[in-house]
Each structure stands twice: as structure tokens, then as C-alpha cells.
Amino acid sequence: MLMTTTSTLDGHKVSRYLGVVTGEAILGANIFRDFFAGIRDIVGGRSGSYEKVLRDPKDTAMREMMEHAKRLGDNAVIGVDRNYETVQVGNGGGMPMVSASGTAVVLDNA
Numbered sequence: 001m002l003m004t005t006t007s008t009l010d011g012h013k014v015s016r017y018l019g020v021v022t023g024e025a026i027l028g029a030n031i032f033r034d035f036f037a038g039i040r041d042i043v044g045g046r047s048g049s050y051e052k053v054l055r056d057p058k059d060t061a062m063r064e065m066m067e068h069a070k071r072l073g074d075n076a077v078i079g080v081d082r083n084y085e086t087v088q089v090g091n092g093g094g095m096p097m098v099s100a101s102g103t104a105v106v107l108d109n110a
Helices: 031-043 048-072
Strands: 014-026 076-089 093-107
Touching (some): 014 048, 048 076, 048 093
Antiparallel strands (some): 014 093
16 A cells, blocks of 8 residues: 655556545553653663654554555555644653544555
8 A cells, every 4th residue: 555645646646535544542651661761861862762652653553544544445545644642641641642644545557
């Protein structure tokens, strides 16, 4: 399946627009990972644990969006957009949330 952030794909003509497709994912953060990521932020460097925390829900949201599109019978998703947010829970805690959306289409000659 082809996916793009643009509204067109060079060399392909959209024959049908099937509608907006979405995928969402929320993952809870681990308290120990949060603690050690905080220490890393103080001493500098990249936080691999937080990078993974963001990558996992992104992959899940994209996969859910593609599955939604396949159920509609598309062969491409155009105008793909991802949004990252934190859902606040309890006293100052938060969980990363990623949503993905795009337009499911059928392309000629794809």
C-alpha cells in the first residue's frame, strides 16, 4: 500500500476517494523509565527510552490507519498526518498518544 503526506502521487491518478481513515494509540509510560529519562535529561544526551515510547504508538497508529483503509478497499492513503499529544492522568502524570489520519483512495495503475 502506498502512503504519502502529499495530496497526490506523481504518475498516479486517483480514481476514487473512499474517505478519511484514522488510527490512534495511547501507551502508558513506565515510572522507572520516566525516572531514568529525567536523569538523562539533566546530564544531557538522547533519551532512547522516550524515543521508543513515541515510536511504538506511532507505528501502532499508522498500522491501524492502514488496516482501516484496507477494509474500505483502497490501495493508497494520501494526505497522511500524525499528531503527538500527552493525555493527562492523575496528578501530573501523562501517557503519550499518537493519532494518524489520511484519505483512503483507489489509484489507477498502482
